[in-house]
Amino acid sequence: RLSRRRLLGYTAVGVGGAVAGAGSALAATQDAPPPVDAVGTRTVAFHGPHQAGVTTPAQARAVFAGLDLRDGVGAEAIGRLLRLWTQDAAALTAGRPATADPAPTLAERPAGLTVTFGFGPGLFDAIGRPDAVPAGFVPAPTFPIDRLLPRWSDGDLLVQVCADDSIAAAHAVRVLLVGARPFATVRWQQSGFLPHAGVAPGTTPRNLMGQLDGTANPTENDGLDDVVWSREGWLAGGTTMILRRIRMDLDEWDRVPPPEQEQAIGRRLSDGAPLTGGREHDPADFSRRDHHGLVIPADAHIRRARPHHGQDRILRRGYSYDDGVDTDGNPDAGLLFASYQASFHRQFLPVQRRLAALDALNTWTTPVGSAVFAIPPGCEPGGWIGQTLLE
Numbered sequence: 001r002l003s004r005r006r007l008l009g010y011t012a013v014g015v016g017g018a019v020a021g022a023g024s025a026l027a028a029t030q031d032a033p034p035p036v037d038a039v040g041t042r043t044v045a046f047h048g049p050h051q052a053g054v055t056t057p058a059q060a061r062a063v064f065a066g067l068d069l070r071d072g073v074g075a076e077a078i079g080r081l082l083r084l085w086t087q088d089a090a091a092l093t094a095g096r097p098a099t100a101d102p103a104p105t106l107a108e109r110p111a112g113l114t115v116t117f118g119f120g121p122g123l124f125d126a127i128g129r130p131d132a133v134p135a136g137f138v139p140a141p142t143f144p145i146d147r148l149l150p151r152w153s154d155g156d157l158l159v160q161v162c163a164d165d166s167i168a169a170a171h172a173v174r175v176l177l178v179g180a181r182p183f184a185t186v187r188w189q190q191s192g193f194l195p196h197a198g199v200a201p202g203t204t205p206r207n208l209m210g211q212l213d214g215t216a217n218p219t220e221n222d223g224l225d226d227v228v229w230s231r232e233g234w235l236a237g238g239t240t241m242i243l244r245r246i247r248m249d250l251d252e253w254d255r256v257p258p259p260e261q262e263q264a265i266g267r268r269l270s271d272g273a274p275l276t277g278g279r280e281h282d283p284a285d286f287s288r289r290d291h292h293g294l295v296i297p298a299d300a301h302i303r304r305a306r307p308h309h310g311q312d313r314i315l316r317r318g319y320s321y322d323d324g325v326d327t328d329g330n331p332d333a334g335l336l337f338a339s340y341q342a343s344f345h346r347q348f349l350p351v352q353r354r355l356a357a358l359d360a361l362n363t364w365t366t367p368v369g370s371a372v373f374a375i376p377p378g379c380e381p382g383g384w385i386g387q388t389l390l391e
């Protein structure tokens with residue numbers, strides 16, 4: 001069994017990060033990834049008060065697509081599209097083919113598929129409802145650190161598809177984008193990945209800089225619902241999302257000695273613990289000094305990003321991307337930084353402003369894309385996503 005898994009690309013990685021090598025069958029059993037078939041047939045409920053794919057534990061693969069509405073497409077047509085999308089997403093996430101599914105067999109293994117829809121600022125103009133723009137949902141300003149490209153920015157509609165399997169994700173994206181053709185054109189599409197679904201649940205994934213990324217996210221016992229879900233008007237039960245494509249200068253980063261890399265974040269590379277000691281989830285001591293000064297430097301990412309007044313907490317659900325090399329031969333890789341918060345203005349913007357003003361990480365990272373979306377609440381069977389705004 002072990003050898004079959006290994007052939008299929010699984011490597012069992014334990015909580016401590018130890019790789020179960022050949023011969024350590026016991027370790028592989030203890031930290032075993034789910035059997036292959038369980039990954040393929042796993043489903044995540046589509047219906048409910050919130051859309052799936054936000055507080056759902058992150059699957060291994062994500063595809064984000066931003067669409068522009070075609071000229072003249074208004075509330076009635078958008079309503080038709082969202083009814084179709086809801087129906088197709090409900091089927092695909094349950095492992096059933098979509099309405100006009102070009103490859104129904106690909107729907108049989110949803111692999112934890114979730115589909116999440118969002119509305120960009122332009123949609124409110126298209127439906128003639130500028131009054132319905134949620135409070136605090138403002139187009140993201142451009143920060144001095146940004147080098148934004150239109151090809152990775154903005155959009156009237158978001159389709160976010162996550163799954164533990166690339167085929168399941170690609171199939172869902174294709175079905176949904178084909179369905180949207182009469183109404184909208186694809187402005188951008190970006191794919192990201194996390195360490196394979198086989199890593200133990202509850203462990204923090206690493207990003208391409210080698211850091212454990214996601215440690216200090218809010219949890220269910222620690223205000224997650226209040227951080228994420230809006231209580232306002234038609235958006236109640238929904239949230240706001242920003243997707244920033246942040247390129248990493250990995251060649252330069254690789255030249256930085258590990259102790260300096262750790263100071264840039266304020267956490268250890270080995271286990272993600274704060275530089276002031278303890279284990280990954282222990283609190284950092286931001287006032288501790290040694291003979292060099294602050295142990296977690298003034299410009300360390302976690303010092304700048306941590307909540308400053310209790311309100312500015314966000315849920316990060318980022319994915320790494322690697323699109324090979326650009327025309328200059330430099331790695332085109334980084335982080336698809338996705339963040340969800342009830343209020344974009346009150347929660348996300350203060351954090352991003354602080355980081356744009358001072359953050360050691362800025363030396364090696366460049367935001368090249370940015371798009372914001374209101375993520376409507378979920379729906380029950382018979383309902384459709386967007387109904388609270390469009391009906």
Ligand code: HEM
Nearest residue numbers: 211212213214215216246265302305306307335351352365
């Ligand atoms: C924490 C990496 C961009 C907000 C962290 C941590 C890492 C990290 C390694 C520490 C572990 C953790 O708590 O997850 C990165 C990288 C980025 C990036 C590589 C860009 C490529 C951003 C951006 C924001 C942000 C754009 C928000 C505007 C946060 C927050 C924390 C955090 C709120 C938790 C701070 C705390 O309470 O301790 N990030 N990050 N990060 N990051 Fe980032």
